[in-house]
Amino acid sequence: MNKEKKATLLIKNIGQLITMSGAAPRVGAQMSDLGLIENGGIAVSGEEILYVGESEKIEGQAELVEGCRVIDAKGMVVTPGFIDPHTHPVFSKTREKEFEMRIQGKTYMEIAESGGGISSSVRDLRETDYVTLKEKTKERLDRFLSYGVTTLEAKSGYGLSLESELKQLEVIKEMNETHILDLIPTFLGAHEVPDEYRSDREAYIKIIIDEMIPAVTKNKLAEFCDIFTEEGVFTIEESKRIQQAAKNAGLKLKFHADELQSTGGGELAAELGAVSADHLVYISDEGIKAMAKSGTVAVLLPGTTFSLSGKQYAPARKMIDAGVVVALSTDCNPGSSYSESLPIIISLAALQMKMTAAEAISAVTVNAATAIDRAGKIGQLCEGMQADITVWNMADYRELPYHYGVNLVSQVIKKGKVAFGK
DSSP states (O other): TTTTOOOEEEEEEEEEOOOOOSSOOGGGGGGOOEEEEEEEEEETTTTEEEEEEEEEHHHHHHHHEEEEEEOOOOOOOOEEEEEEEEOOOOOOOHHHHHHHHHHHHHOHHHHHEEETTTHHHHHHHOOOHHHHHHHHHHHHHHHHHHHTEEEEEEESOOOOOOOHHHHHHHHHHHHHHSSSEEEEEEEEEEEEEGGEEEEEEHHHHHIIIIIIIHHHHHHHOOEEEEEEETTTTTTHHHHHHHHHHHHHOOOOEEESSSSOOOOOHHHHHHHOOOSSSEEEOOOOOHHHHHHHTTTTTEEEEEEHHHHTOOOOOOOOOHHHHHHOOEEEOOOOOOOTOOOOOOHHHHHHHHHOOOHHHHHHHHHHHHHHHTTOOOBTBBBBBOOBBBBBBEESOSSSTTTHSSSSTTTTTTEETTTTEEEEOO
């Protein structure tokens, strides 16, 4: 312990302290290792974790500043703050009518032809003023926080024009500066081909490469570049061109891949050294092997499959057994997964993808940190790391997927300060 620093926050009497100390990221059997300490305690100095250990020892060793905040966890569970590595939080109009149309049997194409789908969100975002977008985004970020999330990746992708993509990214930048959550910005100009370029795809691809990527990097508005690599959206060849241009410009890579069918998106992500490839419902065995070898994180989105009434979920067990780094996310967006709750995603991961509670917690902490290139900084409760902590109103971590559909968060600490709860 650092003898020179004093504790500004002390959490004691933690029934199960899940530190996630050790391997970062977790693969295979390592995902079951939670670094669990029974009757644990945490001392925090400012924004940094000062000491982690047994409650009695930490109380005896940690010197407290005057007015130190002391939280008695009363036998509850404490985890690292959850990390959501794939979200689309900047939008105005919701699409509940489309949700009902799907329930009534309408297909994706039928909904799109009636004016719905991504194009609907694009039209709305282009027309929505900056202040309204900011206010609605803040509401969603507040909900993420209430469910134990302390960091999230945030994508553009509903602008599909230089002006509107930059507008989304500017909202993300301002929210990152003013909201207590940390937002990791991702440029997703290649989310879809906008209506006005349907008859000239190549012209839009050139706009992405020659105008959007340079503007995004010049203004330092994104850390990652993502693309929807899928049949009917962007082909493997188009994806390679766009992502290579982004990589050359200094952006790290992410992929929407193999969501609707196996197209080789997972393999391409591994080939280009992408930080993550997401969705992967129909990833091939070759894609799994390539991602395991490259270390590209598989960000799985069971909420999307659930919301779309899909029959097939991503093969999480096969990926884990193959040594792929597996993370989980809400995919919060207005069309296919409108939820800010990672706990319900954990329940779906358990029930539909047969992930254990420990594996799922690994997937939203240390592995999710890896999916946004923040391993070693967040996602673990270890000395010297950022003090992002969630206190859960439960006595056993296995209750998280089991007691589904309710919010079990008691308190959320962000950078050493209580951000949610009393």
